[in-house]
Amino acid sequence: MRAGSPRLLREINDRAAIEALLRNGPLTRSELEGLIGLSKPATAQLLTRLESADTVVRNGLRGGGRGPRAQLWSVNGALAHVAAVDLTPDAVDVAIADISGAVLTEHRAPMPRGGSTEVLEAFSTAVGKAAGQAGLTPESLLHVVVGSPGAVNPATGELAYAPHLPGWGGFDLPGTLTEMLGTSVSVENDVNLVALEEMIAGRATEVRNFVVIWPADLVGAAVVINGSLLRGATGGAGEIDGLQIPDRAAAETDTDRAGGTFGELLSNVSICKLARAHGLAARNGHGAVRKALTAGPAGREFLVDLSRRIATGVASVVAVLDPELILLSGEIAQAGGTTLNDLVAAELRQLVVPRTPVQLALVTGKPVRSGALHSALAVAREQVFGLPAATTEPFRGRAVAPSAR
Known part of the structure; x- marks a missing residue:
C-alpha cells in the first residue's frame, strides 16, 4: 500500500x-x-x-x-469484552468490561488457603461467575489481566516473591490460567498496575520517572523509567520487601537495631507493636495509623517512628534511581494522609542528597483492579482497532485530511 x-x-x-x-x-x-x-x-x-x-x-x-x-x-462496546482481576491472599475481585471501558459487572469471592488445585479452581469459578453475570463465558473474553503480589518470571512464567500466596508458585501461571479460562491471560505485579493507573489518572500523568511505594504488609514498589515500567530480568524490579534495613524508630520494640527486612518492619504485627510502645492499641497497621492522627503527642511520636522506618527503605530506592517523584500508596499511606506523607518526606531529606518530592498516590478505591482493566483494554483495543497498546500516552492523534495527499 x-x-x-x-x-x-x-x-x-x-x-x-x-x-x-x-x-x-x-x-x-x-x-x-x-x-x-x-x-x-x-x-x-x-x-x-x-x-x-x-x-x-x-x-x-x-x-x-x-x-x-x-x-x-x-x-460499539459489544465488539469485545475483557476481565480485570485483583488477586490477594484472601480474595479475588473481578470486573468485566466491554471494549469501550464500561464495567458491566463486578464479583468478589474469598480465596481458600490450600494447594494449587484448590486456589486455581476457586479462581476459575470466580471469573466464570463474573462473566456469567455479564451474559458471557470466560472463553468469550478477549483478554484477562490479573494483578497479583509478587512477580512473574518472564522466562518461566512462575510467580516469585509471593510466599504469602501458597499454591500459586512452581508452574507457568499465565499459561495455566490461559488454559483454564480458554482465553489469553496476563499476570502483572499489583503495584505496577497502581503505577499504571497513576500515569493514566493520577499524579504521574506528566511524570516520566517515578516510583510508587506500597508501605504495608508485604512492601512493594513499582519503578517507572522514561514512561515505561521497569520489570527487571526476572520480573523482580521493585520487590523491596526483603530489603535489609536498620530500625531507626526511637521506641523500643525488641527489634534488632542492626537490621531486619523492610517487610518485617512494616508488617501489621510490627506496626501494631510500635504503636503499643507509644501507648496506642490497634488491631492492624492502618487502624493504628488512623488512631495516631487524633492521639496527641503520643500519636505524633508513633507516626514519626513509622516514617523513619518507611523513609529508611525508600532512601535506598531514591539513592539508586534519583526519580522525579515518590508516590505513597496503599492502606497505610492513605490512613496516614498528608501527615504521614510529610513526615516521610522530612525523614527522607535527612538520608539522601536528592530532594525527591513525596506525595500521596491520587488513585484510591481499587487501584490494582483499575490498572488491570486499563491494561486489558489496551490489549483488546490493539487487537480490535489497531490502536497503540501504550495506554499512558495522552491523545495526540489527529486525522489526516484528504487534501494532504
Missing part, C-alpha cells in the same frame, strides 16, 4: 475517530470533527463507514435550548 493512498488515509482517520470516542465518551459529529480535524462532510462519511462496519453505534441525542438535538456516537 502506497503512503498517502485513500485506503491508508481512511484507516488513519478511522483510528483517530475511534480513539477520540474511547477517550471522550459519546460525541456528536461536530464534536468529533473538532477533535480529529476533518471537515464536516469527511466526518459524516467516516461515521457512516464506521456504523456500517458495526464499529460505532448511535447513542442517544444531545441538545437543549432552542436548537435541534444532535446525534451522539460511541464505540
